[in-house]
Amino acid sequence: MNRLTETLDPALARHILRELGEEAREHRFEVAPNPCVGAAVLSGSSVVARGFHRAWGGPHAEVEALRMAAESPVPAADWDTMLVTLEPCSSTGKTPPCVEAIKAAGIRRVIVAAQDPDPRHRGAGLDALRQAGIEVLVDPVAAPLEVVSPHFLAWNDYERRRRPRPWTIAKWAQTLSGHLSPPEDVGDGRRISGAASLQEVHLLRSRVDAVVTGVGTVLHDDPRLTVRLRTEASAAPISGPERVVLDSWLRTPPEARLFEAPGEGEFGGPVHIMAHPGPDPIRRRALEGVGARVHGGRGMDRHTLDLRDLWTWLSDRGFERVMLEAGPTLLRNALEEGFVDQVRVYTGNVRGGEGESLASWLEASKLTERLHREAGADGVLEAFLG
Template sequence: MVDPSHMRAALALARRGLGNTWPNPSVGCVIVQYGQVVGRGVTQPGGRPHAETQALAMAGEAARGADAYVTLEPCNHTGQTPPCTEALVAAGVARVVIAGNDPDPRVDGAGIARLRAAGIEVVTGVLTAQADEMQAGFLCRVQHGRPLVTLKLATTLDGKIATRSGESQWITGASARAAAHALRGQHDAVLVGVGTVAADNPSLTCRIVGFRSTPVVRVVVDSHLRTRLTARLIATATTDPTWIIHRGGVPADRQEAFSTAGVRMLSVAGGERGVDLAAGLQALGAAGLTRVLVEGGAQIAAGLLRDGLVDRIAWFHAPGIMGGDGWPAAQAFGVTDLSAMPRFTRTSIRAVGDDMLTEFSRAA
């Protein structure tokens, strides 16, 4: 009999790794013998070792004849580590319970087939919806070639992000800012436009001690390399990874200066208003990123919304109204009919101090 509580435990383990395991998915694994958990594992930072080998190592001989609950189909190919299917076979597990299939062409059913060929019972489809939600970033990269995009907004009740003079610190309170740092910690990267860098000179780090073991990748969309070399993001690029997405044809000496500072440069095609954002996201996906949190500014938000590239929204509302003089969360992006307006489905709402956090997913 399959016990869904063990899969829920494996999913909880996997959620701990979000933001730390790219380019690999964060997977959880629980080994159960006679109803007792004898091994637990989660994908380690950088994507290896994998969850199954971690759990099997903890279980030791107790894994023989046991059940393995895994949030994603075990890999069946040799990369920097041997296949997890072979580790499960060698350990002598009797049954593998899987939440979701892995659409990676190197796996995609081959892991299940290998386990069954070895005489191991395989049960699939246990808490699949929950697993797909947790693995949405990895699935997006495999299926669409780009990371999952979450647009984070911190605004007044009427959707303003700054006063007419540009003052924005702080619209929301300390609790909301702490929650925003937690969001950073659950994503592979944080992305902003060059205008946000010029106005705020941000660090874009996750400043919750012990929240994650690897630094967040900071990504700047800067079509013509206008970012100052003295900006915090550039000055700290050797310790906290910083990438710049830019158009081709920018001066070679500027590219060299950023590269010398430790910045990774990603050249993509130009669009109507600078960088082609779809191409930029494809470049991030090719580099292995699975989950990107977009934090600013209004031009980037408008471009992503216009091009249908926002998958989720995390919207912090402060209990204040600024009026028409304030800067909007998104610049105009050509919506003239209601039918053309991007629509989202609310998935959660909760109080964060004096503010409210509402989360949305793109409507089907």
């Protein structure tokens, strides 16, 4: 044992790792499909700072912990150990490699609770640290990945990786009876949830690669599907999601608000229309004339588009995290065909409603890691699909 190992009580290290894992889990619905990760910078046996991966695409826990440590009164020369619940990354993804940040900070020992389950990265971060002369210990007892981040294990499952498709979050608003459209005399026949929920949805849109909807929603609601955030909620850089409409017969009107240029403080990516092969050339030209990108897909039957094809297309386009923001027809199909990984359901204080209710589907479905919370006056259910 070298000097460093002697100075940190293993029981204390486990205790801190367990706490980091518990707090990291709180961010599971914001980070998925990324893992929940917590990290702490120590000086001797004192915790200088903690950091967490809080949002998909946002800073990793290690970088956040180092940033917080830099704001503490403890000088960097006194930081000796980092505890982290998952092996630090060694390659550049949406953020630079954490291994480099740890090396640059002069950390001399790293204790991790779990190795990266992705076979392309497993052990690479630990090797890179060792090569830099940093002592590396793996203590798998305190914060196993099965407990801290089971969704990340599912994301790295062999079958899932063999046939990749983006992590899909189905979001909808419903009335107390599970209807997605309110009675005609409520909320202009389309609004169920309140302003706080709406801001959350805009934030979520800013943290996905694409928003997918059906032509039924476009015809009924004429949505923009862009990001419009109040300034205080938009500290992180904002990118507008690409917008994808399933529209077999090109019923989307060229006048739809989807095609209007984003206003100030509004962010939206290109609009893709997914149609049957050989779509009507006149409609196609009209839509392309307003900026739509029309793609002729393969039909599953005479009526609807093949969702497997769509999710393959989304994956081929490099999308990793998408949101399904549609009416009951597309939502139910995607849920029943197993394309949804996570749900976020806003329930407004509205009785009754029009169209199909998803209440019985929600009751019968196998939801895991459920969270019930509030957004303004609305109830919010978040969960992963088993």
